[in-house]
Amino acid sequence: MTVTVTADLAITLDGCLAGPDVSLDNPGGDGAEPLFDWIHTLASWRERQGMTGGVENRDSELIREWFDATGAVVMGRTMYDTGEEFWGDNPPFRTPVFVLTHRPRPALVKEGGTTFTFVTDGIHSALARAKAAAGDRNVDIAGGASTVRQYLGAGLIDELQLHVVPALLGDGLRLFEGPRPGRNALEQVRVVETPLATHLKYRFLR
Amino acid sequence: MTVTVTADLAITLDGCLAGPDVSLDNPGGDGAEPLFDWIHTLASWRERQGMTGGVENRDSELIREWFDATGAVVMGRTMYDTGEEFWGDNPPFRTPVFVLTHRPRPALVKEGGTTFTFVTDGIHSALARAKAAAGDRNVDIAGGASTVRQYLGAGLIDELQLHVVPALLGDGLRLFEGPRPGRNALEQVRVVETPLATHLKYRFLR
Secondary structure, eight states: OOOOEEEEEEEETTOEEEOSSOBTTBTTOTTOHHHHHHHHTBHHHHHHTTOOOOBOSHHHHHHHHHHHHEEEEEEEHHHHHHHHHHHTTSOSOOSEEEEEOSSOOOOEEOGGGOEEEEEOSOHHHHHHHHHHHSTTSEEEEEEOHHHHHHHHHTTOOOEEEEEEESBOOSSSEESSOSSOOSOOBEEEEEEEEOSSOEEEEEEEOO | OOOOEEEEEEEETTOEEEOSSOBTTBTTOTTOHHHHHHHHTBHHHHHHTTOOOOBOSHHHHHHHHHHHHEEEEEEEHHHHHHHHHHHTTSOSOOSEEEEEOSSOOOOEEOGGGOEEEEEOSOHHHHHHHHHHHSTTSEEEEEEOHHHHHHHHHTTOOOEEEEEEESBOOSSSEESSOSSOOSOOBEEEEEEEEOSSOEEEEEEEOO
16 A cells, blocks of 8 residues: 655745744744744644634644544654653644654653654654554654655655745745755645635645 | 835745756756746747747736736846847837846847846836836836845835746755845735646735
8 A cells, every 4th residue: 555645834935944043942943923823723733732722714624634634743853852842641643653863762652642653763764664554544744844855855755735824934944955855846736725824735746 | 106016936836946057058047947838838928029829828817917017127137148139129028127237238229118227226226217117017026036035135025926836946046045035924915726837926014
């Protein structure tokens, strides 16, 4: 069975995934409110964080669709470190999560179906393990920027959904920097325009 | 009267306006076919170049709308130099064009309404002259990348239309590099999805 590998990212019109000066205390970087604030208002996102309320709109549906389609997650160590405390005992993933790291560490089993497995032998290994765990659903490369760039550079991402927010960050952390992409040609799958963002979905051509 | 300043650009999903190794002989840079080939098939574009044929579709309408809305053009010296021969005696602009340069040169009057005026005292002066010449239409900052970046950096662009083509160029000439943008917040004006490109139109908020 072929597992689809996705990346689903909020991004500014100028291609930033975060503002400048990202750190453990400032995971979105400076000035990143336009990137993320809209997500935090959505019912589907809040539900996954164990929160109530939020708006049920087309944006919320798209985020729910992505959550539901994901059977395993790969993330970088920095994303794990910055999220760990916020996610708490019942993280929003509810699937196996494979964390790229150089430091071996025992797996963590959390509530609600989330497990964190720390992978020290590289991006191909982490992806293979995630594919084996994903069942008939997708593997999502969750971030951060350098992790997504590595997978793009290796030509390992099949579908890319960008939630483009109407803002420029200028000197933030850009998605499309670094290694040349392993695949260059895309086909447009879907465009959804809402008052909050323009949701662009692409599939890489082989 | 307030003149609207526009920039209307074909761009890859990874934010490139041209491929690498741009030169007089290679104005689009390497691998730039996905950026420009679709435009060359459009009836509205061909008509402006004095060519016949081409397809009448939504893309062609959007390009015609932009041509028709433009009353004066500002461009950089490199764009002028790379276009001069191709444009010939009857250039596609049919309006006054102000060329940013460091070298004084007499104005050129071409057929069909196009004049080229060479401006040596900077981007604000060129824009002021273009606004005075635009009548009740827009001033378009035509390119190249560094010229558009300078106007974005100075916060002088009001509307930005990006024709996003489904391709990555990796190491091409990026729009959103260089100076921090002078304005950061945009509002979405319109999204048009066609089989050829996704046309995103934004207005800067003051």
